[in-house]
Structure formats: structure tokens, C-alpha cells
Amino acid sequence: MTETTTIERDIAAAVSAARIRLRFDRVVIGLVARLKAALDHVVPQDQSIVFTLTAPIRLPAKTAAAIEALVRDGLDGRDIRTTLHGNHVQLRRVAGVSAEMPRVAGFVHNQPSDGEHILDLAQARLLERK
Numbered sequence: 710m711t712e713t714t715t716i717e718r719d720i721a722a723a724v725s726a727a728r729i730r731l732r733f734d735r736v737v738i739g740l741v742a743r744l745k746a747a748l749d750h751v752v753p754q755d756q757s758i759v760f761t762l763t764a765p766i767r768l769p770a771k772t773a774a775a776i777e778a779l780v781r782d783g784l785d786g787r788d789i790r791t792t793l794h795g796n797h798v799q800l801r802r803v804a805g806v807s808a809e810m811p812r813v814a815g816f817v818h819n820q821p822s823d824g825e826h827i828l829d830l831a832q833a834r835l836l837e838r839k
Contacts, residue, residue: 716809716810716811716814716834716835717811717814719834720814720816720830720831720834720835721816723830723833723834724816724818724826724827724830724831727826727830729818729822729823729826729827730818730819730822731816731817731818732764732817732818732819733817736765736766736769737764737766737817739769740762740766740769740772740773740815740817741815741817743769743770743773744760744773744776744777744813744815745811745812745813745815747773747777748777748780748781748812748813749812749813751780751781752780752812752813754808755804755805755806755808756802756803756804756805756806756812757802757803757806757810757811757812757813757814757835758780758784758800758801758802758803758812758813758814759800759801759803759813759814759815759816759828759831759832759835760776760798760799760800760801760813760814760815760816761797761798761799761815761816761817761818761824761827761828762776762796762797762798762815762816762817762818762824763796763797763798763817763818763819763820763822763824764796764817764818764819764820766796766817767794767795767796768794768795771793771794772793772794772796772798775793775794775798776793776798776800779791779798779800780800784800784801784802786802786804788800788801788828789801797820797824799824799825799828801828801831801832803831803832803835803836805836806835806836807838810835811835814831814835816831
């Protein structure tokens with residue numbers, strides 16, 4: 710297991726402990742993997758992009774392309790909250806992360822859950838130093 714995978718599992722465990730249910734179905738795994746592959750080389754070495762997305766994802770390819778476009782256009786140090794193809798999306802750029810942290814981390818949750826809390830938990834873990 711890579712360091713990045715371990716960190717993402719730590720974040721997922723913290724989210725689960727906060728009683729927020731994440732989704733890990735085939736569509737979710739594919740969408741997150743696509744975004745990681747597309748954006749890994751775009752995000753600077755000392756930064757990470759964290760995003761949350763509500764389920765169900767009915768148009769995964771179009772949703773992934775729209776999220777990718779938002780990141781490529783730049784986040785300007787602010788969170789983005791929007792709706793893409795019927796899914797609520799939140800993005801956050803986290804600066805000052807160490808090299809072993811993932812460049813892109815995505816979490817898909819059910820509608821009533823708080824995406825902001827997921828971003829906060831992820832940011833806290835990404836900024837931890839060993």
C-alpha cells in the first residue's frame with residue numbers, strides 16, 4: 710500500500726468516525742481515478758486538491774471533465790461550491806502539504822451529508838507532519 714493510499718484511508722476513517730457515509734461503488738472509484746490521473750501533474754508539488762461530490766453520479770464522464778476544468782482554471786485560494794450535472798461539488802486547494810501527500814483526493818457522499826466537514830477533515834490530515 711502506498712503512502713498516498715494510507716493517507717486517503719486515514720481521511721476516510723476520520724470521515725466515517727464523524728458519521729458521514731462515503732460511497733465506494735464502481736462509478737465513484739472510476740471518477741476519482743480519472744481525476745487523479747488527469748490532475749496529478751497539474752497540481753503543484755506543495756499543494757493538494759480535495760473535492761467532495763454528492764451521489765448518485767449519473768453522468769460520471771461529464772462530471773469528471775467539469776471538475777477537471779474547474780481545477781485547471783484555478784481555485785484562487787478559495788473554495789468552490791457548485792452544482793455539476795445534478796451533483797453538488799466542493800473543491801478546496803490545500804497549500805503547504807508535504808511531498809508524500811496525495812495531489813488529488815476525492816470523496817463522494819450521500820446528499821444530506823456535509824461536504825464542508827469532509828473538506829475540513831481532509832485538510833487537517835493533509836497538513837499533518839510526520
